[in-house]
Amino acid sequence: xxxxxxxxxxxxxxxxxxxxxxxxxxxxxxxxxxxxxxxxxxxxxxxxxxxxxxxxxxxxxxxxxxxxxxxxxxxxxxxxxxxxxxxxxxxxxxxxxxxxxxxxxxxxxxxxxxxxxxxxxxxxxxxxxxxxxxxxxxxxxxxxxxxxxxxxxxxxxxxxxxxxxxxxxxxxxxxxxxxxxxxxxxxxxxxxxxxxxxxxxxxxxxxxxxxxxxxxxxxxxxxxxxxxxxxxxxxxxxxxxxxxxxxxxxxxxxxxxxxxxxxxxxxxxxxxxxxxxxxxxxxxxxxxxxxxxxxxxxxxxxxxxxxxxxxxxxxxxxxxxxxxxxxxxxxxxxxxxxxxxxxxxxxxxxxxxxxxxxxxxxxxxxxxxxxxxxxxxxxxxxxxxxxxxxxxxxxxxxxxxxxxxxxxxxxxxxxxxxxxxxxxxxxxxxxxxxxxxxxxxxxxxxxxxxxxxxxxxxxxxxxxxxxxxxxxxxxxxxxxxxxxxxxxxxxxxxxxxxxxxxxxxxxxxxxxxxxxxxxxxxxxxxxxxxxxxxxxxxxxxxxxxxxxxxxxxxxxxxxxxxxxxxxxxxxxxxxxx
Amino acid sequence: xxxxxxxxxxxxxxxxxxxxxxxxxxxxxxxxxxxxxxxxxxxxxxxxxxxxxxxxxxxxxxxxxxxxxxxxxxxxxxxxxxxxxxxxxxxxxxxxxxxxxxxxxxxxxxxxxxxxxxxxxxxxxxxxxxxxxxxxxxxxxxxxxxxxxxxxxxxxxxxxxxxxxxxxxxxxxxxxxxxxxxxxxxxxxxxxxxxxxxxxxxxxxxxxxxxxxxxxxxxxxxxxxxxxxxxxxxxxxxxxxxxxxxxxxxxxxxxxxxxxxxxxxxxxxxxxxxxxxxxxxxxxxxxxxxxxxxxxxxxxxxxxxxxxxxxxxxxxxxxxxxxxxxxxxxxxxxxxxxxxxxxxxxxxxxxxxxxxxxxxxxxxxxxxxxxxxxxxxxxxxxxxx
Numbered sequence: 001x002x003x004x005x006x007x008x009x010x011x012x013x014x015x016x017x018x019x020x021x022x023x024x025x026x027x028x029x030x031x032x033x034x035x036x037x038x039x040x041x042x043x044x045x046x047x048x049x050x051x052x053x054x055x056x057x058x059x060x061x062x063x064x065x066x067x068x069x070x071x072x073x074x075x076x077x078x079x080x081x082x083x084x085x086x087x088x089x090x091x092x093x094x095x096x097x098x099x100x101x102x103x104x105x106x107x108x109x110x111x112x113x114x115x116x117x118x119x120x121x122x123x124x125x126x127x128x129x130x131x132x133x134x135x136x137x138x139x140x141x142x143x144x145x146x147x148x149x150x151x152x153x154x155x156x157x158x159x160x161x162x163x164x165x166x167x168x169x170x171x172x173x174x175x176x177x178x179x180x181x182x183x184x185x186x187x188x189x190x191x192x193x194x195x196x197x198x199x200x201x202x203x204x205x206x207x208x209x210x211x212x213x214x215x216x217x218x219x220x221x222x223x224x225x226x227x228x229x230x231x232x233x234x235x236x237x238x239x240x241x242x243x244x245x246x247x248x249x250x251x252x253x254x255x256x257x258x259x260x261x262x263x264x265x266x267x268x269x270x271x272x273x274x275x276x277x278x279x280x281x282x283x284x285x286x287x288x289x290x291x292x293x294x295x296x297x298x299x300x301x302x303x304x305x306x307x308x309x310x311x312x313x314x315x316x317x318x319x320x321x322x323x324x325x326x327x328x329x330x331x332x333x334x335x336x337x338x339x340x341x342x343x344x345x346x347x348x349x350x351x352x353x354x355x356x357x358x359x360x361x362x363x364x365x366x367x368x369x370x371x372x373x374x375x376x377x378x379x380x381x382x383x384x385x386x387x388x389x390x391x392x393x394x395x396x397x398x399x400x401x402x403x404x405x406x407x408x409x410x411x412x413x414x415x416x417x418x419x420x421x422x423x424x425x426x427x428x429x430x431x432x433x434x435x436x437x438x439x440x441x442x443x444x445x446x447x448x449x450x451x452x453x454x455x456x457x458x459x460x461x462x463x464x465x466x467x468x469x470x471x472x473x474x475x476x477x478x479x480x481x482x483x484x485x486x487x488x489x490x491x492x493x494x495x496x497x498x499x500x501x502x503x504x505x506x507x508x509x510x511x512x513x514x515x516x517x518x519x520x521x522x523x524x525x526x527x528x529x530x531x532x533x534x535x536x537x538x539x540x541x542x543x544x545x546x547x548x549x550x551x552x553x554x555x556x557x558x559x560x561x562x563x564x565x566x567x568x569x570x571x572x573x574x575x576x577x
Numbered sequence: 578x579x580x581x582x583x584x585x586x587x588x589x590x591x592x593x594x595x596x597x598x599x600x601x602x603x604x605x606x607x608x609x610x611x612x613x614x615x616x617x618x619x620x621x622x623x624x625x626x627x628x629x630x631x632x633x634x635x636x637x638x639x640x641x642x643x644x645x646x647x648x649x650x651x652x653x654x655x656x657x658x659x660x661x662x663x664x665x666x667x668x669x670x671x672x673x674x675x676x677x678x679x680x681x682x683x684x685x686x687x688x689x690x691x692x693x694x695x696x697x698x699x700x701x702x703x704x705x706x707x708x709x710x711x712x713x714x715x716x717x718x719x720x721x722x723x724x725x726x727x728x729x730x731x732x733x734x735x736x737x738x739x740x741x742x743x744x745x746x747x748x749x750x751x752x753x754x755x756x757x758x759x760x761x762x763x764x765x766x767x768x769x770x771x772x773x774x775x776x777x778x779x780x781x782x783x784x785x786x787x788x789x790x791x792x793x794x795x796x797x798x799x800x801x802x803x804x805x806x807x808x809x810x811x812x813x814x815x816x817x818x819x820x821x822x823x824x825x826x827x828x829x830x831x832x833x834x835x836x837x838x839x840x841x842x843x844x845x846x847x848x849x850x851x852x853x854x855x856x857x858x859x860x861x862x863x864x865x866x867x868x869x870x871x872x873x874x875x876x877x878x879x880x881x882x883x884x885x886x887x888x889x890x891x892x893x894x895x896x897x898x899x900x901x902x903x904x905x906x907x908x909x910x911x912x913x914x915x916x917x918x919x920x921x922x923x924x925x926x927x928x929x930x931x932x933x934x935x936x937x938x939x940x941x942x943x944x945x946x947x948x949x950x951x952x953x954x955x956x957x958x959x960x961x962x
Contacts, residue, residue, distance in 0.1 A: 014766065014767070014768065014886040014891060014894060014895075015768060016883070018765060018766050018768070019766055019879055019882065019883060019886075019898055022762060022765065022766065022879075022898070022902065023875070023876070023879045023901075026875055026901075026902070026905040026906075026909070027872060027875070027876070029905070029909045030868055030871070030872050030875075030905070030908075030909065032918070033868055033909060033912050033913065033916065033918075034864075034865055034868055036913075036916045036918055037823065037856065037861055037864045037865070037868075037916060038861060040820060040823040040824060040856075040916060040917075041823050041824065041826055041827055041828060041856065041860060041861040041864070042827070042828060042861060044824065045823075045824040045825075045826075045827050046824075047824065048820055048821050048823065048824020048825065049821075049824050049825055049827075051806075051809075051817065051820075051821050051824070052821040052824065052825050052837070052838075055818075055821065055842065056837055056840075056842065092620070092622070094622065094626075146622075146626045199837055201616060201837070201840030201841050201842070202840060202841030202842050205840075207837065207840055208837070
């Protein structure tokens with residue numbers, strides 16, 4: 001102890017009241033804190049908790065699973081499986097060269113693209129890849145890359161791929177229908193997403209599940225009228241025919257003549273709905289429904305049916321055909337097989353333009369127009385399908401004689417393949433026209449009598465002649481069955497002029513004694529050895545009808561025909577227009 | 578206080594209750610720092626996304642603080658008094674060094690850290706302790722002049738003005754407030770003329786008001802603290818989230834680990850706003866328990882001081898009570914800020930908040946408090962301290 005401290009001690013006097021006062025003030029402050037805490041945590045807590053809810057409670061959407069699309073026998077054509085979307089917060093992502101390599105290989109992306117995703121672009125949020133299978137997403141998450149997250153959803157898969165592509169269509173990344181049945185039945189397939197209230201942290205992760213606001217309502221399943229087996233056959237035949245005939249495109253429709261159900265609907269070119277990169281518009285088009293074409297001779301039966309219906313002719317009435325040539329004003333109509341006269345049945349069998357035109361000109365234009373309209377031409381078939389085409393039938397008041405004449409054999413009028421197929425059901429079903437259906441129906445719907453049963457039978461008999469050796473389409477015969485049908489070969493119109501490109505078609509049904517199936521085939525721009533409907537579309541019909549009849553176990557109605565041989569296509573022997 | 582009538586105190590050579598209180602506070606701190614920092618550590622690139630980043634460091638800091646505290650306990654109070662001016666001078670040098678670019682590290686707009694090879698030091702945390710020592714020594718040395726404005730008050734005022742100037746350059750307004758309170762309280766306890774003290778209080782009040790009004794950022798903090806809900810997503814963001822944490826905690830808390838506010842909503846959850854996380858997870862009960870531990874600590878510091886005073890160990894007495902004032906003021910200000918009673922300061926919760934310098938300085942100071950008590954007990958037993 002030094003002197004300074006001693007002298008200080010003499011003067012220093014720590015007064016007790018000072019420390020007591022100070023301690024009291026300090027303890028009072030602590031008491032104030034306790035009081036404030038009680039106010040905040042007890043009495044004011046409700047308000048504060050409410051504010052907290054506003055800050056971090058969020059409503060999140062619970063995706064509803066989409067309905068399954070099945071064929072008429074329950075085979076799945078479109079199913080939803082759980083999938084993950086991988087997204088990244090660009091600011092937080094940090095990955096080593098090794099992780100980057102692993103990530104790229106797991107996601108089947110190249111490193112450049114991956115790098116572009118993570119470092120290019122604006123904003124912090126970026127999808128690395130959407131619709132990733134859960135097991136792949138799991139492997140990716142196992143890399144434990146900071147800033148990488150997954151989001152649950154559903155992936156739409158199409159087990160039949162190309163075969164049903166145009167019919168079933170597809171959905172977009174947000175699970176909404178974009179094409180085909182997926183779009184047509186979006187409202188019932190799509191279901192209703194649910195909602196939950198959750199608490200999220202500031203980075204957006206759910207840390208607490210509070211309550212369910214709305215339970216997700218899954219979409220309804222749909223059973224189509226289509227039979228996947230017939231669809232498979234139709235697709236195979238069509239693809240084969242397009243290849244053999246070096247055609248641009250083609251379409252096939254198979255109908256159940258008794259119910260109006262669509263049993264198959266195939267188009268080519270096609271695409272894989274499971275991998276839709278690099279799609280072109282041509283691949284996407286559902287030609288059978290959205291495209292129209294000038295049908296050509298497949299229209300003749302409707303012209304003849306009109307004349308029979310009004311009693312103008314009978315099947316045996318002889319029509320003068322002027323040596324295969326007829327002049328109307330400055331226009332000349334020609335037949336490929338000149339004859340001086342043909343019966344009405346022979347007009348169909350040999351597909352005589354002059355004969356059809358002469359019959360058409362003997363009828364009032366309004367009567368003809370009524371027939372065309374009655375069987376559905378010029379109106380959309382109301383399948384509920386996206387982009388359905390209605391075709392074009394000009395008002396009869398504007399018809400000039402030459403137009404009425406050419407329309408009788410299918411020029412100057414446009415139809416879609418499915419319209420044409422439906423119209424032909426009147427000859428298969430005693431003159432009754434039924435609505436078409438894409439979904440399976442339990443009982444045949446009510447139809448409308450368009451022509452009398454007698455007329456229908458008479459035309460059917462004529463159509464049976466078409467596949468006889470003297471007809472235009474012996475290649476469309478089916479072993480063991482009676483077949484009725486009609487060929488069509490039409491020049492394509494481009495810029496208002498007829499070109500040397502063709503659309504070859506065939507529409508027919510079987511068994512002719514008690515029709516069950518109707519098949520319409522259209523081949524666009526065949527450029528192989530032949531371009532005639534009988535030789536190009538006929539064999540497609542024959543093969544498909546034969547295998548489908550067998551598949552469905554429909555008994556043959558012409559067992560005696562089993563010995564015939566399918567003649568090789570000879571354009572000179574069987575021509576039509 | 579009549580220590581001689583309390584035989585309990587003689588049972589042990591040390592104040593075990595105080596020691597356990599300090600250890601309890603450190604333990605709560607480690608647990609709550611871990612709980613409060615998991616989410617932010619996991620989301621932060623600087624921590625390498627390791628959730629235990631702050632927890633591990635806090636453990637290391639506490640261990641280092643206990644080692645430092647054990648060492649400090651071995652130093653006799655006499656030595657502390659002898660070296661008080663030297664330590665104070667060293668502290669001043671530290672406050673100057675942080676302001677030198679290259680040496681001082683800037684975080685969130687403040688230069689408070691000295692970047693040394695392996696660790697960052699925060700001189701202002703140690704300076705609080707040195708101010709206690711210096712003010713106590715000063716008061717003892719100037720005991721004769723405690724009634725004089727010129728000789729008793731002005732020298733201390735000038736020294737503190739220098740400290741304040743350096744601290745405001747960082748800026749570290751909170752540390753300045755605490756040091757000013759410590760110095761003023763020790764002068765007051767040392768018998769500073771009460772008229773002088775009133776003048777001092779008035780001058781300080783005017784000074785602080787001027788500092789606030791002249792600095793837009795402090796002025797804004799003051800404004801928004803009055804009504805944080807006027808701009809809850811802007812200036813009132815941090816405070817409203819702290820208040821929500823208290824509200825969510827309710828009486829009994831949402832449970833350890835259950836805080837939502839710490840999930841990146843509440844900034845500085847593991848440092849300045851640790852109390853809000855305690856309030857949310859442990860509720861009013863946890864808040865009162867924490868406050869009770871601090872109250873006991875402060876009360877004990879004053880008792881130890883009074884006993885030392887009764888033994889005419891004036892430096893020891895003023896140091897003990899100065900440490901009590903330090904912990905009380907810093908705790909009250911920190912909690913007051915958390916509860917929206919005071920504007921945001923940037924002060925940590927002693928012993929609990931994350932931070933190495935703070936914990937080491939706190940534990941060393943409390944070791945000295947225990948040492949003062951230890952020497953008093955030795956003297957009562959008739960031994961030399």
